[in-house]
Amino acid sequence: MGPIKIEPTKALDEALTTQRKLAAAIDTLRQVDDVDFGATAKEAIYREDKLVVYRFRGDRPPTAKVPILIVYALVNRPYMVDLQDDRSLVKNLLAKGEDVYLIDWGYPDLADRWLTLDDYINGYIARSVDAVARHARVRKVNLLGICQGGAFSLCFAAMHPHKVQNLITMVTPVDFQTPENMLSNWVQKLDVDLFVDTLGNVPADLMNLCYLMLKPVRLNQQKYIGLVDILDDKVEMENFLRMEKWIFDSPDQAGEAFRQFIKDFYQGNKLVRGGLKIGERDVNLADVTMPVLNVFAEQDHLVPPSASRVLGEHVGTDDYTQIAFRGGHIGIYVSGRAQREVPAAIHDWLAQRAR
Amino acid sequence: MGESSIPDWMKQWQALSQQSVNAWTEVARDAMSQAGHGRVDGFEQWSRAFGAGPGKGGQAETIERLVDGAKNYVAFMQSLIAAASANAPNGVPSWSDALRQAFTMPGGPASFEHPLMRLWKEQATAGHAQAALGKLFGTLPGGANPAEELKSWLQLPAFGYLREHQEHQQKSAVAWVDYQEQLARYNAKMLEAARRGFELFEGKLSEREQPGRQIESLRALYDLWVDAAEEGYAEIALSKEFRDVYGALTNAQMRLRSQIHQEIERLSADLGMPTRSELNNIGERLQALRREVRAQRGGDAFIDELATLRREFDDLRAAVEGARASDREGSAKAAAVGTGTPAPKAARKTARAGEQAVPATKKPPKRRARNARSERAVAAVAPGNFASRIARFADASLGSRTGKNVETAEKAHKPGKPRKSGKKKH
Numbered sequence: 001m002g003p004i005k006i007e008p009t010k011a012l013d014e015a016l017t018t019q020r021k022l023a024a025a026i027d028t029l030r031q032v033d034d035v036d037f038g039a040t041a042k043e044a045i046y047r048e049d050k051l052v053v054y055r056f057r058g059d060r061p062p063t064a065k066v067p068i069l070i071v072y073a074l075v076n077r078p079y080m081v082d083l084q085d086d087r088s089l090v091k092n093l094l095a096k097g098e099d100v101y102l103i104d105w106g107y108p109d110l111a112d113r114w115l116t117l118d119d120y121i122n123g124y125i126a127r128s129v130d131a132v133a134r135h136a137r138v139r140k141v142n143l144l145g146i147c148q149g150g151a152f153s154l155c156f157a158a159m160h161p162h163k164v165q166n167l168i169t170m171v172t173p174v175d176f177q178t179p180e181n182m183l184s185n186w187v188q189k190l191d192v193d194l195f196v197d198t199l200g201n202v203p204a205d206l207m208n209l210c211y212l213m214l215k216p217v218r219l220n221q222q223k224y225i226g227l228v229d230i231l232d233d234k235v236e237m238e239n240f241l242r243m244e245k246w247i248f249d250s251p252d253q254a255g256e257a258f259r260q261f262i263k264d265f266y267q268g269n270k271l272v273r274g275g276l277k278i279g280e281r282d283v284n285l286a287d288v289t290m291p292v293l294n295v296f297a298e299q300d301h302l303v304p305p306s307a308s309r310v311l312g313e314h315v316g317t318d319d320y321t322q323i324a325f326r327g328g329h330i331g332i333y334v335s336g337r338a339q340r341e342v343p344a345a346i347h348d349w350l351a352q353r354a355r
Numbered sequence: 356m357g358e359s360s361i362p363d364w365m366k367q368w369q370a371l372s373q374q375s376v377n378a379w380t381e382v383a384r385d386a387m388s389q390a391g392h393g394r395v396d397g398f399e400q401w402s403r404a405f406g407a408g409p410g411k412g413g414q415a416e417t418i419e420r421l422v423d424g425a426k427n428y429v430a431f432m433q434s435l436i437a438a439a440s441a442n443a444p445n446g447v448p449s450w451s452d453a454l455r456q457a458f459t460m461p462g463g464p465a466s467f468e469h470p471l472m473r474l475w476k477e478q479a480t481a482g483h484a485q486a487a488l489g490k491l492f493g494t495l496p497g498g499a500n501p502a503e504e505l506k507s508w509l510q511l512p513a514f515g516y517l518r519e520h521q522e523h524q525q526k527s528a529v530a531w532v533d534y535q536e537q538l539a540r541y542n543a544k545m546l547e548a549a550r551r552g553f554e555l556f557e558g559k560l561s562e563r564e565q566p567g568r569q570i571e572s573l574r575a576l577y578d579l580w581v582d583a584a585e586e587g588y589a590e591i592a593l594s595k596e597f598r599d600v601y602g603a604l605t606n607a608q609m610r611l612r613s614q615i616h617q618e619i620e621r622l623s624a625d626l627g628m629p630t631r632s633e634l635n636n637i638g639e640r641l642q643a644l645r646r647e648v649r650a651q652r653g654g655d656a657f658i659d660e661l662a663t664l665r666r667e668f669d670d671l672r673a674a675v676e677g678a679r680a681s682d683r684e685g686s687a688k689a690a691a692v693g694t695g696t697p698a699p700k701a702a703r704k705t706a707r708a709g710e711q712a713v714p715a716t717k718k719p720p721k722r723r724a725r726n727a728r729s730e731r732a733v734a735a736v737a738p739g740n741f742a743s744r745i746a747r748f749a750d751a752s753l754g755s756r757t758g759k760n761v762e763t764a765e766k767a768h769k770p771g772k773p774r775k776s777g778k779k780k781h
Contacts, residue, residue, distance in 0.1 A: 003563040004570045008436075014573050015432040022425040029414045029421065110634065114642035123649070185593055189602025191609065198609045198616065200635065216588060217581045224424030225577070244417050 050106025058094030552587030
C-alpha cells in the first residue's frame with residue numbers, strides 16, 4: 001500500500017476544477033472594489049512632520065484614568081490594530097473602558113533619510129507621550145509597544161521611566177539573536193553602512209520581499225491557491241484583500257534609523273547585552289521599573305517566542321507578567337481568539353494596577 | 356480508473372489539457388478585450404493579460420500575485436499528471452515515480468530569489484544597467500576560470516587622460532563579476548534547500564502508508580509538498596553558511612549599485628544636473644538644523660522651568676526655616692510661661708534669628724499663617740511632584756544619568772537591584 005491513493009479520474013477533475021476556480025477568483029477580484037480599513041472613529045490630537053497621534057473614540061467615554069498610547073513598528077502601517085469591525089484590538093480595548101491613542105508614523109521619504117533612532121524615540125515618541133499626557137491631563141501614560149515599536153517602547157521606558165505608568169509589549173523582539181530568528185541570521189554579515197549609504201532609505205518593496213522569503217512557498221504561492229476555498233464567500237474574500245493590502249502597504253525605512261537598528265539591535269544585540277545608546281543616553285533595561293506586561297505569539301515566524309520571553313530576565317521591575325498567545329505574528333491582532341483573549345488580558349492587567 | 360487502458364488515460368489527459376487551455380483562454384479573452392487587446396491563446400498571454408487589465412477595483416497587484424501562484428500550482432498539477440500517465444503500467448499511475456520526475460521546487464525558482472535580486476529585476480533603470488553590464492562583460496575573454504581571468508584582466512593599471520574613468524569602470528566590472536559569483540553561491544544554496552525539501556517530502560510520504568492516512572487528492576499532495584519544502588528551506592536559511600552567502604550577495608550587489616550610482620552622478624554633474632549626493636547633503640544639514648532649533652526651543656523652556664523650580668525651592672526653604680523658627684519660639688514661650696519668668700535673652704535671640712530667616716517683607720501676624728500654608732504646600736508636593744519636576748528638568752537638560760538618579764531617589768524605598776522573585780509568569 002503506497003502513501004498516495006489518488007484516483008486518476010479524480011485527479012483530472014480536481015485539476016480542471018481548480019483551474020476554473022482560480023480563473024473565477026481572478027475574475028471576481030477584478031470586480032471587487034478597493035477595501036477599506038479602520039473600524040473606529042478617531043481624531044488627531046498631535047501632528048509633527050509626517051507623524052500623527054490619534055485618539056480613538058468609543059461608543060462611551062473611557063473609564064480608565066490613564067490612557068494607552070500604542071507605538072507601532074515603523075515597518076508596517078499601524079491600522080492592523082483596527083483593521084475592521086470584528087477584528088480590532090482598539091475597538092475591544094475601548095469597549096473595556098480604556099482610553100486609546102496611537103502613533104501613526106506616516107510614510108518617510110527622502111527628507112526623512114537622516115532621522116535617527118534618537119529622533120524617533122527621544123523625539124517623536126517623547127513628544128507624542130507629552131501630547132497624550134497633556135490631552136488626557138495626566139502625568140504618565142500606559143505605553144503599548146508592538147513589534148519594533150515594542151523595542152522602541154522599552155528604550156523609551158528605560159530612558160524616561162517617570163513618563164510611563166505601565167508598559168505593555170506585544171510580539172516584541174528583545175533578544176535579537178536567538179537560533180530561530182531567520183531575519184537575524186540574514187543580517188549578521190550585512191555591511192549595513194554600505195547598504196544604507198547605497199540605498200539611502202530602505203525601499204518598502206525590499207522589506208516586503210524579505211518577509212516573503214521567510215516562508216517563500218507558503219507566502220508566495222500556497223495562500224493564493226487557498227483563495228479557491230473562499231471564492232464564494234464575499235466577506236472572507238474582503239478579509240483576504242484587506243489583509244493583503246496591509247501586508248504590502250509598507251513605508252520605506254528612514255536610512256539612518258535602519259542603520260542603527262540593524263547595527264545595535266540585530267548585530268550587536270545590545271538591548272540584552274548592554275551598551276545601547278540612543279542619542280546621548282544609555283539604555284539599560286534594568287531601568288524599566290514600572291509594571292510590565294509582555295504578550296508574545298507562540299507561532300510567530302517574524303519574532304520567535306524565544307526572542308520575546310527573555311524580557312523578564314532583563315527588566316528592572318518586580319511586577320512582570322507574560323502571556324503566551326496561541327497564534328502567529330498577525331493572528332495576535334486579527335484572529336477570533338485574539339479578539340476574545342488579548343484585549344481582555346490587557347484590560348484586566350491594567351485594571352489590577354489601577355486600584 | 357485503475358481499470359482504464361493507457362490510451363484512455365492519454366485521451367483524458369489530452370482532453371484535460373484542451374479544457375485547461377480553453378478555460379484560461381476564455382478568461383484571458385475577456386481581460387484582453389477590456390484592456391484593448393485582441394484574442395490571445397495560452398497561459399503566458401493569459402497571465403500577461405491580467406497585468407494589462409487591472410480591473411475596476413484596483414486589485415491589480417493581488418491579481419498579479421495570484422496569477423504567479425496559480426501558474427506554479429497548475430504547472431505542478433499538470434506535470435504530475437503528465438508524468439504519472441507516462442509511467443502507468445497496466446493503467447495504474449505511479450505517483451511516486453511521477454513526483455521524482457516532475458519534481459521542481461514548488462513556486463519555481465522565482466520564489467527563492469534573493470529579495471534584492473528580485474527587486475532589482477523589477478526596477479527598470481537598474482535592470483537596464485544590469486543588462487548593459489551583462490552585455491559588456493559577456494564579451495570579455497573566457498577561459499578555464501573566466502571570473503578569475505576577468506578579475507586579473509581588470510586589475511591592469513590604468514593610465515592616460517581617462518585614467519580615473521577607466522579605473523572606475525574596472526572597479527565596476529570587478530563588482531559585477533563578484534556579484535555574479537555570489538549569486539551563483541546563493542543559487543547553489545537554494546538548490547541544496549530544494550534537495551533537502553524533497554528528502555523531507557519522501558519522509559513525510561512514508562509516514563502516510565497506512566490506510567486512512569493516505570493522500571487522496573492533488574491538493575493534499577501539494578500541501579504536503581509545501582510543508583516539506585518550507586522545512587527544507589528553513590534548515591538552510593537558518594544555517595551559518597547561508598548567513599555568509601546571503602550577506603556576501605547583499606554586499607556584492609550594494610558595491611555594484613554604488614559603482615553604478617557613482618557613474619550616474621558623474622554624468623549628472625557633467626550635465627549640470629543635481630545629484631543624489633547633493634540632495635543627501637541638503638537633507639542631512641536640514642535635519643541637523645532642525646535638531647538645533649528644537650534643542651534651542653527646548654533650552655528656553657528649561658530655563659523657564661529652572662526659574663520656576665528655583666522660586667519654589669526658595670519658598671519651600673523659607674517655609675521650612677520659618678516653621679523651625681516658630682517651633683523654637685513656641686518652645687521658648689512655653690518655657691517662659693511654665694516658669695513664670697521672662698524668656699532668657701538667649702532664647703529670644705534664637706527666636707529673632709529664626710524670624711530673620713523669613714523674608715522681611717512679611718509681617719509677623721501673617722507669618723504663622725503663611726508658614727502653615729507652606730507646610731501644607733510642602734506636604735502636598737513632597738516628594739513626588741517636586742522630585743518629578745526636578746527629574747523632568749534633569750532628564751531633558753542634563754542627560755539620563757541624572758534623571759535616573761532622581762527617579763531612583765523617588766523609589767528610595769526599593770534600594771539596590773529590584774527583586775525578581777515576585778514576578779508572575781503565566
